[in-house]
Amino acid sequence: MLASLLPALRELALPLRLRLWDGKELDLGPSPRVTLAINDPNLIPQLAHPSLDLLGSAYVEGRIDLHGPLAEVIRIGDELTQALGRHTSSAPPREEHDKATDAKAISYHYDLSNAFYSLWLDQDMVYSCAYFESGNESLDQAQQAKLRHLCRKLRLKRGDRLLDVGCGWGGLARFAAREYGAEVFGITLSREQLTLARQRVADEGLEDRVRLELMDYRDLPADEGFDKVVSVGMFEHVGHANLPLYCKQLFGAVRPGGLVMNHGITARHVDGRPVGHGAGEFIDRYVFPHGELPHLVNIGACISETGLEIVDVESLRLHYAKTLELWSQRLEARLDEARALVPERALRIWRLYLAGCAYGFRRNWINLHQILASKPLADGSHELPWTRADLYPPA
Amino acid sequence: MLASLLPALRELALPLRLRLWDGKELDLGPSPRVTLAINDPNLIPQLAHPSLDLLGSAYVEGRIDLHGPLAEVIRIGDELTQALGRHTSSAPPREEHDKATDAKAISYHYDLSNAFYSLWLDQDMVYSCAYFESGNESLDQAQQAKLRHLCRKLRLKRGDRLLDVGCGWGGLARFAAREYGAEVFGITLSREQLTLARQRVADEGLEDRVRLELMDYRDLPADEGFDKVVSVGMFEHVGHANLPLYCKQLFGAVRPGGLVMNHGITARHVDGRPVGHGAGEFIDRYVFPHGELPHLVNIGACISETGLEIVDVESLRLHYAKTLELWSQRLEARLDEARALVPERALRIWRLYLAGCAYGFRRNWINLHQILASKPLADGSHELPWTRADLYPPA
Incomplete structure (x- = not known):
């Protein structure tokens, strides 16, 4: 699964290093400034079409870790999302506000x-x-x-x-x-x-x-x-x-x-x-x-x-x-x-x-x-x- | 017709003089500052429920004349309209703009x-x-x-x-x-x-x-x-x-x-x-x-x-x-x-x-x-x- 995803990721030439659950590391572009550590192999299929919500949630839930300057993390996350994401923002939920x-x-x-x-x-x-x-x-x-x-x-x-x-x-x-x-x-x-x-x-x-x-x-x-x-x-x-x-x-x-x-x-x-x-x-x-x-x-x-x-x-x-x-x-x-x-x-x-x-x-x-x-x-x-x-x- | 209108007009005590088509003058309140000359008797029924559009149009078309300071004319016209008008502003016309x-x-x-x-x-x-x-x-x-x-x-x-x-x-x-x-x-x-x-x-x-x-x-x-x-x-x-x-x-x-x-x-x-x-x-x-x-x-x-x-x-x-x-x-x-x-x-x-x-x-x-x-x-x-x-x- 990851193998099929790699060509598209490499094409973006982002300064991003992937660290897999087994310790293996893959640089997706030159001079990586940010390391994305994937702790959960089940996340891989979703990464084919990421959104900022997906990436952020995975980080909060500990399915990924992020290392590097946070502003760079965000920028790279956005570039990834823009290039591969299929996400279209939905209208904000209209919830009850009592x-x-x-x-x-x-x-x-x-x-x-x-x-x-x-x-x-x-x-x-x-x-x-x-x-x-x-x-x-x-x-x-x-x-x-x-x-x-x-x-x-x-x-x-x-x-x-x-x-x-x-x-x-x-x-x-x-x-x-x-x-x-x-x-x-x-x-x-x-x-x-x-x-x-x-x-x-x-x-x-x-x-x-x-x-x-x-x-x-x-x-x-x-x-x-x-x-x-x-x-x-x-x-x-x-x-x-x-x-x-x-x-x-x-x-x-x-x-x-x-x-x-x-x-x-x-x-x-x-x-x-x-x-x-x-x-x-x-x-x-x-x-x-x-x-x-x-x-x-x-x-x-x-x-x-x-x-x-x-x-x-x-x-x-x-x-x-x-x-x-x-x-x-x-x-x-x-x-x-x-x-x-x-x-x-x-x-x-x-x-x-x-x-x-x-x-x-x-x-x-x-x-x-x-x-x-x-x-x-x-x-x-x-x-x-x-x-x-x-x-x-x-x- | 005018007679039935007069009590309501007089109650407003506006500094307004009416001059009728026959030259007769009626003061609707003390010290009139504005004279509204009604040239067309057919206007009287409409004056029971005036709007600024009605009054303005009547002036443009010569059915009435207005004498006095213009700012006063407008203010009195608006008071008249507010007190007696049944007019509700309609949505502006949506016309073709070629x-x-x-x-x-x-x-x-x-x-x-x-x-x-x-x-x-x-x-x-x-x-x-x-x-x-x-x-x-x-x-x-x-x-x-x-x-x-x-x-x-x-x-x-x-x-x-x-x-x-x-x-x-x-x-x-x-x-x-x-x-x-x-x-x-x-x-x-x-x-x-x-x-x-x-x-x-x-x-x-x-x-x-x-x-x-x-x-x-x-x-x-x-x-x-x-x-x-x-x-x-x-x-x-x-x-x-x-x-x-x-x-x-x-x-x-x-x-x-x-x-x-x-x-x-x-x-x-x-x-x-x-x-x-x-x-x-x-x-x-x-x-x-x-x-x-x-x-x-x-x-x-x-x-x-x-x-x-x-x-x-x-x-x-x-x-x-x-x-x-x-x-x-x-x-x-x-x-x-x-x-x-x-x-x-x-x-x-x-x-x-x-x-x-x-x-x-x-x-x-x-x-x-x-x-x-x-x-x-x-x-x-x-x-x-x-x-x-x-x-x-x-x-």
């Missing part, structure tokens, strides 16, 4: 281990796309710049009541309270995040301005009281079917004249299907169960249909590629520490996911869009300045 | 009279939303600022080949050539525009860098040769059915790594229908035959489906309200000169359309979105800077 399912899905990812996340996130543990003003900043600097960019887009000012939907470890909530004097109410479905986030709020003495709760977005009180609403890396978890409800909740939470910022990952579609050679299925199976990436147009339509006006959209695709590359490099540099914190299986998943998503953003399979929307007053006016120049003050 | 029909529709509007347009447009005759950096600029300043904003968003540089689809009177083409050293190819379907635009190009000695042609966008050579493509106030004329073809043409015209700017009017929908109490039907009948305003999401979907990546969207809704208010004020100040240039019927149409659209933008019935899209290189990279700070250089 509160219990969503709580479980969020817990699966975000309750993994605060100590593990702190190994490779920035010091504030901001787990979303950073913002590189020059491209030469450290991760810490770029995450602080992202928090500032969001607050600037929201035209946040002292005393503003800010709702932070999916507040994570509280980085944005604390920044908004500390740097802008906002009164923040943040919600998350992750107990681990909430515990650490509350502790950090207390450490900084911000309890009077930051309140954080374990709460589903569907349970938000519809009091229209917030001046601003921010949602970072959240709509990806909501599910297509619930996007209208999600947007309706945000619309309901903000006062007329207020602003809503949606920052999240969007999918690129070709012929109505997401691209990525099966990467999405892997992510769905192992990384973000029940995650569903909407196209910019889908989330934009839901936002518009509530009556919010889309005033500013910015793609930060290559910012997220760079963020994920830094996360991946930082995790790769601390694998031994990571092994002490999470099971080997989880470590394999997170390693592939970070390097793979970096690759996906680079290749334009997925994007990151910041969508700022305004809730107009009855006469159609809003409180935004004439231009966006205030987002870019002279240094 | 080349002959489109050429005729464009000619109807843009070939009206260069001299007439020059009465109320800025000195460069830029017939699209201006850009007010402070809100205090003159129309001339704001139109030049708009041209600069577009060129900045396109990251235009010396020697760039720029395609200007729907080039109007050539204001942007000349600006890009003169201020940025771009090589511009512009197309329009209006002979009057082309004649004056070419003359202005010659007057400035820009013939070696600006070529303008009478051409349908469907006849563009698909040579992928342009570094940048700009389309200002054009997609509104394309028709929903042809939006995918229009976007495909733009995608085909730009080289990989290049940028495409779509600047145009978008419709707000509620329950899938445009808003505006019948204003859209009036515009369609008298102002822009075959015009069809897409929702931001519709044009965004068509752009995305070609493979272009949406990188920056900006709403300039209140900029267009202000632009139209200035246009309307300038026309109102020169009505006598205007009467010497166009038929009374056309003048009535243009007067209502300018004041009415200003009102529509103010009230958030319609919007103006600048959509910048990138055609990524095969590896997913693009040539944009990390941030948009370059659009806002320190003064």
